[in-house]
Amino acid sequence: MHRIAGDALPDFTGIADAGSSRLEPLVGEAWAAVGDAGAAFDPVSGQGIANALVSGLIGGRAIADHLSGRRESLPTYACAMRATHERTAYLVADLYRQI
């Protein structure tokens, strides 16, 4: 077993932006961004893992539909992701106003 006590700890210090962000465009001719790659959420929202799972599922389905000839599937996916991201940003802003 590796002994931790006494070992030098890695340097975790640093500053990183943890605010919400979104890739635009979220989809292209034959691709869709899912999870954090598409939309990252402010940690206070607690939405990161749920979004990664949901966007992976619906993004995957949109890609399959696109490959079956349904050209509207990727823009529809992007629209749904944008709405979720904007709704969450609104709720997070409301939360910060209460602090």
Ligand SMILES: Cc1cc2nc3c(=O)[nH]c(=O)nc-3n(C[C@H](O)[C@H](O)[C@H](O)COP(=O)(O)OP(=O)(O)OC[C@H]3O[C@@H](n4cnc5c(N)ncnc54)[C@H](O)[C@@H]3O)c2cc1C
């Ligand atoms: C400190 C911390 C605490 C968090 N706490 C919470 C929480 O409490 N609740 C919550 O909902 N969310 C939380 N999150 C956010 C959550 O972890 C992310 O939103 C979620 O993991 C995103 O999933 P993902 O699959 O999109 O990306 P990731 O989980 O980042 O997975 C991407 C994977 O791709 C791999 N990868 C990257 N580049 C390449 C490449 N070129 N080739 C092959 N593989 C590659 C990476 O190594 C990684 O394994 C937290 C995040 C952090 C950093």
